Amino acid sequence: SQTIHQWPATLVQPVGSPLSLECTVEGTSNPNLYWYRQAAGRGLQLLFYSVGIGQISSEVPQNLSASRPQDRQFILSSKKLLLSDSGFYLCAWSTGGLQPQHFGDGTRLSIL
Amino acid sequence: GEDVEQSLFLSVREGDSSVINCTYTDSSSTYLYWYKQEPGAGLQLLTYIFSNMDMKQDQRLTVLLNKKDKHLSLRIADTQTGDSAIYFCAENENNNDMRFGAGTRLTVKP
16 A cells, blocks of 8 residues: 655754755656645645656745655755744645545644 | 635534534635544544545545535534544645635534
8 A cells, every 4th residue: 555654744844954855656657746734724735846857847936946856756945934934734645637645644834 | 705615613512513604705616625633633634535526435545525505514423532633624726725724723622
């Protein structure tokens, strides 16, 4: 069966520091991969998605970037974090088409 | 505003039925989904319905779709305290454009 892993589960970082969040999927090949941010009490905002290695689409202009160095690995990065980057970050995968997305357990990012 | 709208809160007594409502705006949406999020966790897919269906039942869950009114509902029968969570409605026209509501926080009182 397919599984998705995100780490770390929680992260506290100072303003201006770099960021790297990792997401990996097991049990499937060539998945579509997604990064979302969830602000407190809000819905999900799609940040990036990828349909293949090295293919990244950005949905909103921001202080973040994404990379997909391997088929089942998706990384969310920042060179210098802002206070507004605080939130709950969720990675998801799907097999494409109209199949549902499946989510990881999320990373709670707090910026001090 | 949100393309997908939900009321933010719902409170029910244990054993009662819960009905969570959702309206969406994209008439070309092909799939509609319900996800459950427990505190500090990711989203768990509960069920989804294809737009040519009116109803889907899965154990205690019943999804009703009124395509004319663009209204989707999730009914949880015999609600338990473990059902307390945030429930998200989502629509999907193509898989890279999945839109979520803000979520309905369901509180189940004993």
